[in-house]
Amino acid sequence: VSEGGTPSAVLQRAKEIVGAENVFTATSDLAPYVVDARKRYSGRALAVARPGSVAETVALVKLCAETRTPLVPQGGNTSLCGASVPDQAGTALVINLSRMNRIRQIDPLNNTMTVEAGCILAAIQQAAADADRLFPLSLAAEGSCEIGGNLSTNAGGVQVLRYGNTRDLVLGLEVVLPSGELWEGLRGLRKDNTGYDLKQLFIGAEGTLGIITAAVLKLFPKPRGVAVAFAGLDSVGQVLRLLSLVQALAGERLTAFELMSDFALRLVLKHRPGSQVPFAREFAQYALIELSDTQTAEAVTPLLESILADAMGQGIVIDAAVAQSESQAAALWALRENVSEAQGAEGRNLKHDVAVPISAIDEFLRVTDAALAAAYPGVRPVTFGHVGDGNLHYNIARPESSNEQAWLAETKAVQKIVHDSVARFGGSISAEHGLGQLKREEILRYKSAVEMDLMRAIKRTLDPLGIMNPGKVL
Amino acid sequence: VSEGGTPSAVLQRAKEIVGAENVFTATSDLAPYVVDARKRYSGRALAVARPGSVAETVALVKLCAETRTPLVPQGGNTSLCGASVPDQAGTALVINLSRMNRIRQIDPLNNTMTVEAGCILAAIQQAAADADRLFPLSLAAEGSCEIGGNLSTNAGGVQVLRYGNTRDLVLGLEVVLPSGELWEGLRGLRKDNTGYDLKQLFIGAEGTLGIITAAVLKLFPKPRGVAVAFAGLDSVGQVLRLLSLVQALAGERLTAFELMSDFALRLVLKHRPGSQVPFAREFAQYALIELSDTQTAEAVTPLLESILADAMGQGIVIDAAVAQSESQAAALWALRENVSEAQGAEGRNLKHDVAVPISAIDEFLRVTDAALAAAYPGVRPVTFGHVGDGNLHYNIARPESSNEQAWLAETKAVQKIVHDSVARFGGSISAEHGLGQLKREEILRYKSAVEMDLMRAIKRTLDPLGIMNPGKVL
Numbered sequence: 001v002s003e004g005g006t007p008s009a010v011l012q013r014a015k016e017i018v019g020a021e022n023v024f025t026a027t028s029d030l031a032p033y034v035v036d037a038r039k040r041y042s043g044r045a046l047a048v049a050r051p052g053s054v055a056e057t058v059a060l061v062k063l064c065a066e067t068r069t070p071l072v073p074q075g076g077n078t079s080l081c082g083a084s085v086p087d088q089a090g091t092a093l094v095i096n097l098s099r100m101n102r103i104r105q106i107d108p109l110n111n112t113m114t115v116e117a118g119c120i121l122a123a124i125q126q127a128a129a130d131a132d133r134l135f136p137l138s139l140a141a142e143g144s145c146e147i148g149g150n151l152s153t154n155a156g157g158v159q160v161l162r163y164g165n166t167r168d169l170v171l172g173l174e175v176v177l178p179s180g181e182l183w184e185g186l187r188g189l190r191k192d193n194t195g196y197d198l199k200q201l202f203i204g205a206e207g208t209l210g211i212i213t214a215a216v217l218k219l220f221p222k223p224r225g226v227a228v229a230f231a232g233l234d235s236v237g238q239v240l241r242l243l244s245l246v247q248a249l250a251g252e253r254l255t256a257f258e259l260m261s262d263f264a265l266r267l268v269l270k271h272r273p274g275s276q277v278p279f280a281r282e283f284a285q286y287a288l289i290e291l292s293d294t295q296t297a298e299a300v301t302p303l304l305e306s307i308l309a310d311a312m313g314q315g316i317v318i319d320a321a322v323a324q325s326e327s328q329a330a331a332l333w334a335l336r337e338n339v340s341e342a343q344g345a346e347g348r349n350l351k352h353d354v355a356v357p358i359s360a361i362d363e364f365l366r367v368t369d370a371a372l373a374a375a376y377p378g379v380r381p382v383t384f385g386h387v388g389d390g391n392l393h394y395n396i397a398r399p400e401s402s403n404e405q406a407w408l409a410e411t412k413a414v415q416k417i418v419h420d421s422v423a424r425f426g427g428s429i430s431a432e433h434g435l436g437q438l439k440r441e442e443i444l445r446y447k448s449a450v451e452m453d454l455m456r457a458i459k460r461t462l463d464p465l466g467i468m469n470p471g472k473v474l
Numbered sequence: 475v476s477e478g479g480t481p482s483a484v485l486q487r488a489k490e491i492v493g494a495e496n497v498f499t500a501t502s503d504l505a506p507y508v509v510d511a512r513k514r515y516s517g518r519a520l521a522v523a524r525p526g527s528v529a530e531t532v533a534l535v536k537l538c539a540e541t542r543t544p545l546v547p548q549g550g551n552t553s554l555c556g557a558s559v560p561d562q563a564g565t566a567l568v569i570n571l572s573r574m575n576r577i578r579q580i581d582p583l584n585n586t587m588t589v590e591a592g593c594i595l596a597a598i599q600q601a602a603a604d605a606d607r608l609f610p611l612s613l614a615a616e617g618s619c620e621i622g623g624n625l626s627t628n629a630g631g632v633q634v635l636r637y638g639n640t641r642d643l644v645l646g647l648e649v650v651l652p653s654g655e656l657w658e659g660l661r662g663l664r665k666d667n668t669g670y671d672l673k674q675l676f677i678g679a680e681g682t683l684g685i686i687t688a689a690v691l692k693l694f695p696k697p698r699g700v701a702v703a704f705a706g707l708d709s710v711g712q713v714l715r716l717l718s719l720v721q722a723l724a725g726e727r728l729t730a731f732e733l734m735s736d737f738a739l740r741l742v743l744k745h746r747p748g749s750q751v752p753f754a755r756e757f758a759q760y761a762l763i764e765l766s767d768t769q770t771a772e773a774v775t776p777l778l779e780s781i782l783a784d785a786m787g788q789g790i791v792i793d794a795a796v797a798q799s800e801s802q803a804a805a806l807w808a809l810r811e812n813v814s815e816a817q818g819a820e821g822r823n824l825k826h827d828v829a830v831p832i833s834a835i836d837e838f839l840r841v842t843d844a845a846l847a848a849a850y851p852g853v854r855p856v857t858f859g860h861v862g863d864g865n866l867h868y869n870i871a872r873p874e875s876s877n878e879q880a881w882l883a884e885t886k887a888v889q890k891i892v893h894d895s896v897a898r899f900g901g902s903i904s905a906e907h908g909l910g911q912l913k914r915e916e917i918l919r920y921k922s923a924v925e926m927d928l929m930r931a932i933k934r935t936l937d938p939l940g941i942m943n944p945g946k947v948l
Contacts, residue, residue: 109718109833110864132722154667162726165665168642181924188831190863191639192902193628193678194909194917195947196929200674204667221725244583248606251695251768252636252726294725295777303769357662359583389664390584428666435668443668450655454936455670461935462928473669 005067007046007091014049014093017059022050022099033074033094034085037141041082041437044090045072052099054174054182054213060095061211062180070470071095073207075117075146080353081436083206084149087471097148100213106131111219112171112188117148117212124217133219136163136255140340148212154204156432161388162255162292163220166203172216173199178209178463188216201458206434207469209462223255225297227304228290228329231311231320232283236362239287241316243358243388246289249307253300256290257388258336264384268338271345275338276331278321287387288336339384340393347404349382349397350414356427358390365392368421372396375417376410391431394418419446435473479541481520481565488523488567491533496524496573507551507568508559511615515556515911518564519546526573528648528656528687534569535685536654544944545569547681549591549620554827555910557680558623561945571622574687580605585693586645586662591622591686598691607693610637610729614814622686628678630906635862636729636766637694640677646690647673652683652937662690675932680908681943683936697729699771701778702764702803705785705794706757710836713761715790717832717862720763723781727774730764731862732810738858742812745819749812750805752795761861762810813858814867821878823856823871824888828896829905832864839866842895846870849891850884865905868892893920909947 004013015023024030025047033048035041046069051057064071070092074084077096086092101118108131115124121142128135137150139157149155151173155166163169172187185199202210233239236259243257262282268275293300304322311317323329343349356364365383372379378399385392396414398407419429423446430439444452452474459466459474478487489497498504499521507522509515520543525531538545544566548558551570560566575592582605589598595616602609611624613631623629625647629640637643646661659673676684707713710733717731736756742749767774778796785791797803817823830838839857846853852873859866870888872881893903897920904913918926926948933940933948 107831107833109714110831111721112831154671156665156667160665164642167671168638177924177928183924183928184922185925187900187902189829189900189902189905191630191634191829191860191865191905193630193906194902194904194913194921195678195925196683196932197628197641197674197678198925198928200671204669204671209670221721223725240583247585247695247768249768251697252766292726294721294723355663355665357581357584357586359581386665391665426661426663428661428663428668430668431663431665432667439668447668448658450651450657451659451669451672454651454657454672457935458670458932461931 005069010063010067010069010093011047013063014047014060017063018049018051018056022052024048033077033096036082036085037078038080041085043086044088045086045092045094046090048094048096050096050099057095057176057211057213058180058182060093061176061178064093064467065178065180065465068465068467069093070467072469073097073148073152073211075149076120076141076144078141078145078149079153079436080433081438083153083434083436083472095211097211097213098146103127104214107188108133110188113217113219114186114214115147115217116214117146119147121145121147121150128219129222132222134222135217135219137166137169147215151203151212151215152205152207153434156386156389156391158256158258158386160386161257167200169218170199170203170215171218173202173212174214175202175210175212178465178468186214186216201462204434206436206473208459208473209468221294223292223294225293225295225300226290226329227297227301227322228288228332229304229308229320229322230278230332230335231287231289231308231317232279233285233287233317235284236365238316239285239387240358240362242287242311245311245316246307250291250303253291253293254388255292256288258288258385259387260286260336260339260384261382263380264339264382265335267342267346267382268335271342272338275335277335279319283318288332336384339382343382343395343397346397348408349395350411352394352415352418353431353433354394354418354422354427354429355389355391355431356422356425358387360425361387361390361392364421364425364427368394368418371417371421372414415442437472440473479543484537484541484543484567485521487537488521488534491537492523492525492530496526498522507548507570510556510559511552512554515559517560518562519560519566519568520564522568522570524570524573531569531650531685531687532654532656534567535650535652538567538941539652539654539939542939542941543567544941546943547571547622547626547685549623550594550615550618552615552619552623553627553910554907555912557627557908557910557946569685571687572620577601578688581662582607584662587691587693588660588688589621589691590688591620593621595619595621595624602693603696606696608696609691609693611640611643621689625677625686625689626679626681627908630860630863630865632730632732632860634860635731641674643692644673644677644689645692647676647686648688649676649684649686652939652942660688660690675936678908680910680947682933682947683942695768697766697768699767699769699774700764700803701771701775701796702762702806703778703782703794703796704752704806704809705761705763705782705791706753707759707761707791709758710839712790713759713861714832714836716761716785719785719790720781724765724777727765727767728862729766730762732762732859733861734760734810734813734858735856737854738813738856739809741816741820741856742809745816746812749809751809753793757792762806810858813856817856817869817871820871822882823869824885826868826889826892827905827907828868828892828901828903829863829865830896830899830901832861834899835861835864835866838895838899838901842868842892845891845895846888889916911946914947
């Protein structure tokens, strides 16, 4: 380490770049930046620096490159995989982008919006709505997560079925490369075939290849009519048949198709006593369906009713309720949205964020449920998720006879059963949440050497010094 | 060159790999493989080899890597930029994938289809339709272009507005890397966040980073109702206002929104005498609008009529005709589709495939038309294109006073005026067609050094020997 690279010299220069008031070093100040959202990873940092501009971010990264200081790009720090906190070494500079929260431009005619990385997702949604447009990315953390993190993890959420993942919502990026050079790729074009599509490298790279400082996002026409239904069905197979039917008859309108098992619903009813289920009896599985339309709900609600009547006529759906008001729609959505909280109230369970081809979901669940039941009699899968995307949050609650401590000790063994089964069906062990620190080792079991080598080669090419979010993804 | 790498030794080994009947060396046999679709590039080749399987493709690429033999991946050879033909050196092996034309799997429940690179686009569309699904990629060459080429150029076409470019229609790829290693990335997942999204590297890379041998494509619900209208308007500004209105009221149904100028329409009427325009008078600009719906045309045709009535009430549209039958719809589409042929019949013009932000189209056209008119009095722009994507085929016909030879001599000068203007509006000088050989030098004027360096670094990392489609893109 040269003199200019001693920790105190780096700190001094960081203060000169962003102002002393934007560099935190006291343990109490660092706490919110070094512990992850699920409190699973508690790291240490040299400091947290909060740049207020692209130029400051460039200068910080140049400083890190010059002094070989590891850096951790960070937004709202809501990663569920430990991607946005530093490791234990205490040598890394956390570069937190939250101050860069300007909406640079809204272009309604081009249906685009240029935003800085620190913009909170909900603020972006609101700005789009104010311009009579929709920015469709929507997920549980939207009140605190920032778009730079959404981009870096290629976030999913509840409207992927219609609008795609975050990757599909981006037209251009501005990125500070690990060298400190700035790539100005803020294009607002729907078609541009002039060489390699470089933005794709940085989307979903979890901050290991560069720091995204701004993005051009796609906007969409704002839906005027929304219809929501909750259906009770006999089996996962019937849920998938219903999905096919709804896609055939309402394809372009289908914005959400969510599955939850009866056990998941029971947990919600137990821990959220105000919850209202529109049925007098229990069913094995439930589907929540949302249609959206630029035409009004007067057209789309009867369409959803007629599709469900058709499905009941065919014996696919046993009973169904279509919301007749916004409050009824919200009550139905709450059944699905409260699953995460309800299962937490029941005790800690073992979580898996997996995807398989939609055509394999039924068999995947039967095979995996059976394998888990054989290994752990009485085990209780809390099955729910974005089934229209093949994405299941397949969380495993302990057998009632076991205790929490003993169950948590089985984490790795349970995970292996689930992930091996996912792999057998050609699936993904991280559908939405990324690898971060959490699945960085685990992924080595499932990716080919060719694929890992390609990823490592890309990493070495863009970040030869290895300073960019070390210990994540690779 | 080692003994195993002499041209005759390479040929001998290639014959052992794919069979002598699948290696062409005679000049007459080579002709269709070494001259491009527009007959602008006439190259030479060591041979054309036509592998029948992934294993044979792997073996050919290993042979090329081992012997440092340049190779040119090729599908239907319909590139408009010379990307799929060899250079003049005569040392390259053309690896033509046309024999690998198997549809490996259709999975209607997962809405996916696994196809080999040599499948002709129209055959894929038909197979999807037979499974009651839509594969939406559609373009003029669909009867002969192959999906490997569509993927390698990230092809666009007429339905990008709703379904995206080819890039957006792919879930997984199988790729033979320049080393001859096989990357098996044929996933059929809508969500998979387990590291870098490697398939993005190969899509749109024009065969410079690897050979795509197969892909998992997305399928969509088949539209049951289609409505088509042709509208006459006073200006490009009004066309863009109409686009906004249609998006607001029919957003999810809008599958095409095409612009053509009056001059473009006159060329069609002159050179295709059977063409029928539904108006008694001329307008400055025309828009062709298509809505599609999984519900029947009984719903979507009245919707389009009511939107156009609204637009006429607001003074945006002056006159409009909505097709009342499939044959009327086809006749309206023919007006747009025959522009390319009609302008050819009028004499050779200077073609540009550009994109700008939709909000900039009006000013871009005014400024660029004026700049061209100042430089070349009497010049006649043939303006048409996928205006809903910001993509214009802005082709410039000579002043009637000039002659064809003199006009073609102005190619570079005209191109500079157009492309400089595109750059000023933040646009792309190749929206749909790629760089190939045609725009490989030109792009250096418009991309930053940082971006070119990143592209070159990626190229070096994946293809350190530089054998993969040399002289294209970079």
